[in-house]
Amino acid sequence: MAVTIRDVAKRANVSLGTVSRYLNGYKLKETNRIRVEQAIQELGFRENFIAKGLKNNRSMAIGVVLASLTDLFATSIVTAAERILADENYSIIVCDFESNQQKLEHKLRFLKDRSIDGLILFPGNCTSSDALREYLNDKIPVVIVNDDMPDINTDKVTVDNSNASFRAIEYLIHQNHRDIAIINGDQNTYTGRERYKGYLEALTTYQVQPREDYITFGHFSNSGGYEAAKKLLALPNPPTAIYTTNYYMTFGAIIAINEAKIRIPDDVSFIGFDHFDLSDVINPPLTIVEQPRERLGELAARTVLRRIKGDYEDFPLRLSINTKMIMKDSVRRLQTAKDKRQ
Amino acid sequence: MAVTIRDVAKRANVSLGTVSRYLNGYKLKETNRIRVEQAIQELGFRENFIAKGLKNNRSMAIGVVLASLTDLFATSIVTAAERILADENYSIIVCDFESNQQKLEHKLRFLKDRSIDGLILFPGNCTSSDALREYLNDKIPVVIVNDDMPDINTDKVTVDNSNASFRAIEYLIHQNHRDIAIINGDQNTYTGRERYKGYLEALTTYQVQPREDYITFGHFSNSGGYEAAKKLLALPNPPTAIYTTNYYMTFGAIIAINEAKIRIPDDVSFIGFDHFDLSDVINPPLTIVEQPRERLGELAARTVLRRIKGDYEDFPLRLSINTKMIMKDSVRRLQTAKDKRQ
DNA sequence: CTGAAAGCGCTTACAG
DNA sequence: CTGAAAGCGCTTACAG
Numbered sequence: 001m002a003v004t005i006r007d008v009a010k011r012a013n014v015s016l017g018t019v020s021r022y023l024n025g026y027k028l029k030e031t032n033r034i035r036v037e038q039a040i041q042e043l044g045f046r047e048n049f050i051a052k053g054l055k056n057n058r059s060m061a062i063g064v065v066l067a068s069l070t071d072l073f074a075t076s077i078v079t080a081a082e083r084i085l086a087d088e089n090y091s092i093i094v095c096d097f098e099s100n101q102q103k104l105e106h107k108l109r110f111l112k113d114r115s116i117d118g119l120i121l122f123p124g125n126c127t128s129s130d131a132l133r134e135y136l137n138d139k140i141p142v143v144i145v146n147d148d149m150p151d152i153n154t155d156k157v158t159v160d161n162s163n164a165s166f167r168a169i170e171y172l173i174h175q176n177h178r179d180i181a182i183i184n185g186d187q188n189t190y191t192g193r194e195r196y197k198g199y200l201e202a203l204t205t206y207q208v209q210p211r212e213d214y215i216t217f218g219h220f221s222n223s224g225g226y227e228a229a230k231k232l233l234a235l236p237n238p239p240t241a242i243y244t245t246n247y248y249m250t251f252g253a254i255i256a257i258n259e260a261k262i263r264i265p266d267d268v269s270f271i272g273f274d275h276f277d278l279s280d281v282i283n284p285p286l287t288i289v290e291q292p293r294e295r296l297g298e299l300a301a302r303t304v305l306r307r308i309k310g311d312y313e314d315f316p317l318r319l320s321i322n323t324k325m326i327m328k329d330s331v332r333r334l335q336t337a338k339d340k341r342q
Numbered sequence: 343m344a345v346t347i348r349d350v351a352k353r354a355n356v357s358l359g360t361v362s363r364y365l366n367g368y369k370l371k372e373t374n375r376i377r378v379e380q381a382i383q384e385l386g387f388r389e390n391f392i393a394k395g396l397k398n399n400r401s402m403a404i405g406v407v408l409a410s411l412t413d414l415f416a417t418s419i420v421t422a423a424e425r426i427l428a429d430e431n432y433s434i435i436v437c438d439f440e441s442n443q444q445k446l447e448h449k450l451r452f453l454k455d456r457s458i459d460g461l462i463l464f465p466g467n468c469t470s471s472d473a474l475r476e477y478l479n480d481k482i483p484v485v486i487v488n489d490d491m492p493d494i495n496t497d498k499v500t501v502d503n504s505n506a507s508f509r510a511i512e513y514l515i516h517q518n519h520r521d522i523a524i525i526n527g528d529q530n531t532y533t534g535r536e537r538y539k540g541y542l543e544a545l546t547t548y549q550v551q552p553r554e555d556y557i558t559f560g561h562f563s564n565s566g567g568y569e570a571a572k573k574l575l576a577l578p579n580p581p582t583a584i585y586t587t588n589y590y591m592t593f594g595a596i597i598a599i600n601e602a603k604i605r606i607p608d609d610v611s612f613i614g615f616d617h618f619d620l621s622d623v624i625n626p627p628l629t630i631v632e633q634p635r636e637r638l639g640e641l642a643a644r645t646v647l648r649r650i651k652g653d654y655e656d657f658p659l660r661l662s663i664n665t666k667m668i669m670k671d672s673v674r675r676l677q678t679a680k681d682k683r684q
Numbered sequence: 685c686t687g688a689a690a691g692c693g694c695t696t697a698c699a700g
Numbered sequence: 701c702t703g704a705a706a707g708c709g710c711t712t713a714c715a716g
Contacts, residue, residue: 002709004708004709004710005709005710006709006710014686014687015686015687015688016687016688016689016709016710016711017688017689017711017712018685018686018687019685019710020709020710020711020712021685021686021711021712023710024711026685028685028686029686032685032686046454046455047455047709047710048396048457048708048709048710049455049456049457049708050392050395050396050401050456050457050708050710051692051708051709051710051711052709052710052711053392053692053710054390054392054393054396054692054693054694054708054709054710054712055691055692055709055710055712056692056710056711057692061435061456064436068421068422069417069418069421069424070414070417070418070421072412072414073611075411075412075417076412077412078436079410079411079412079418079438082411082437082438082661082688083437083438086437086449086452089436090679091437091452091453091456092435092436093403093423093433093434093436094406094420094424094434094435094436095428095433096421096424096425100647109427110428111387111433112388113388113391113405114391114392114402114433115390115391115392149451185639193508194687221381221619221621222618223619223620223623223702225622226623226624227623242396251593254597255596255597255600255620256624258601259600259624260596260602261603276564277563277564277565278564278565278568278594278597281565281568281569282568282598282601283599283601344693346692346693346694347693347694348693348694356702356703357701357702357703357704358693358694358703358704359693359695359696359702359704359705360701360702360703362693362694362695362696363695363696363701363702365694366695368701369701370701370702371701371702374701374702389693389694390692390693390694392692392694393691393692393693393694393695393708394693394694394695394697395694395708396692396693396694396708396709396710397693397694397695397696397707397708398694398695398708399708
């Protein structure tokens with residue numbers, strides 16, 4: 001049915017091997033090259049990646065495994081990665097493991113059975129994995145995004161989660177805030193823990209006593225942020241500043257704040273996490289921590305490609321990319337006693 | 343390196359064919375079956391899907407092509423589809439075409455070169471496609487989600503976009519609203535046009551004169567909804583009810599409404615689109631149109647699987663699944679002159 | 685530079 | 701029910 005290199009060879013009056021070599025970038029005699037090219041044109045020949053894969057033991061597919069396909073953070077990283085991988089003719093096979101360790105194992109095996117050439121993994125709340133160790137044993141490149149997985153020795157790219165929090169809180173402190181609340185996400189995730197850690201470190205560094213009632217926890221979701229913010233605002237001594245630790249929570253918190261008719265930054269200062277289309281548009285525009293999602297995705301893709309090509313020079317890569325604070329109008333500088341005297 | 347059926351055959355003392363038959367569910371003599379099973383166990387044999395695919399001319403992969411991987415609506419449908427496809431041992435290869443017709447063509451060819459067994463397509467703002475026609479010519483099953491693509495004759499699953507709007511507006515009219523605004527999304531998408539159409543039809547049916555200033559357009563995004571709502575609220579005669587036409591717009595509109603310190607439903611009634619985690623939690627809980635995303639995804643997956651198996655009985659399928667209105671507290675019944683007299 | 689041939693890991697019609 | 705063999709569409713070491 002489909003036209004094969006055999007057909008091309010026949011038409012071009014050369015051997016199979018010659019066509020194959022042409023396809024793989026070897027030099028042909030000029031006249032042969034032209035005839036092969038013509039035959040390919042005329043027959044509308046397209047390479048069969050499956051047959052190629054069987055010989056080369058490569059599938060030209062990269063597995064992407066994430067907790068949920070509906071997580072904007074992960075999918076925007078995947079988008080950037082896909083762009084690069086597709087350019088190199090790699091396809092991505094995506095699997096969702098619904099934050100379930102068992103499903104994770106299953107999907108990893110599923111992908112392995114499909115001979116993927118590399119794996120990009122967002123472990124989320126899952127730690128470790130037997131299936132993952134099989135990848136390492138079989139020398140299939142694995143890049144882990146935004147997680148540490150201490151017992152898995154492979155390439156890891158992440159953002160400076162802890163430091164991002166540190167700087168956000170430090171900034172608030174420099175604006176004379178002391179009553180700084182945090183809206184934490186799931187503590188069974190690496191990012192959740194790291195972002196919380198940075199908060200505590202900043203307070204410690206500047207000798208601000210952490211207050212338990214200012215430390216809230218929820219899921220990394222809109223409603224998680226909403227509920228936490230509501231709780232904070234209802235406190236007898238509400239915080240002067242609120243810091244949220246992911247995209248969804250930021251959104252939810254903003255809704256709670258608006259609903260409570262509390263004004264940013266007059267009544268409460270606010271630093272959000274992740275840049276989104278509304279951040280700059282709402283009133284006031286939000287000061288936020290922006291994650292370099294695009295760069296993370298590119299980095300993950302480039303790393304896995306390099307490993308596939310056998311370049312293990314800097315293995316295992318441990319790269320933490322810097323987040324960036326986007327300064328807008330949601331933080332108010334508080335007056336200190338000293339300010340007032342002046 | 344990897345263990346093949348040849349190794350299994352040797353160990354089990356049977357022929358290649360026998361192992362293959364076992365793997366494909368044919369009956370073996372009891373003693374052979376046991377030996378084959380044992381050999382598979384002992385050797386840790388796993389089938390090679392690539393080799394299988396070469397013989398069978400099947401890749402066990404389904405292509406999924408969408409405008410953006412960060413569109414929650416599409417990805418939640420894909421999640422549901424993936425669940426079903428993975429159960430049947432199909433993997434999904436995902437491609438993002440960034441709402442760009444040319445990229446769409448490119449990705450469709452990219453996937454075709456990888457011998458996908460079927461395609462699930464979310465065309466978004468793209469209409470028609472040469473590459474898509476090649477799929478149909480080559481009898482590769484294609485299921486289109488939430489779009490019509492009139493010149494492509496294949497299976498299509500969608501929600502009752504127009505009717506969803508109709509019912510939402512009808513409900514508002516029954517609550518005595520006449521000044522009903524709509525926040526439309528991109529009109530170069532099928533869903534955008536259909537949802538707008540249902541709005542107009544409802545007004546016509548109930549003889550309410552459409553007002554141009556109540557009909558706003560924006561992108562299907564948070565800021566699109568935000569900007570449109572802001573404009574509506576600033577009108578000299580603001581509407582008594584606002585209807586938004588997708589998830590993101592709903593969110594953005596809610597923020598604008600809260601920001602303007604306008605109360606739902608006292609000052610304005612509101613019907614949103616798509617159920618999301620905050621819908622029920624915020625104050626007041628939102629009356630919304632809920633799309634059966636899960637069912638859509640399952641239906642798309644099941645349809646493509648049936649076609650792959652050669653079942654073309656109901657081809658081309660044109661299925662529109664009903665949305666559901668979730669009644670909460672964001673719509674107020676207006677008093678009519680008659681109500682007041684009573 | 686190129687052809688002939690073996691082989692990647694499987695499936696399946698054929699004959700028994 | 702099972703073995704031997706041909707073949708899916710490609711690649712590549714070998715010899716020229």
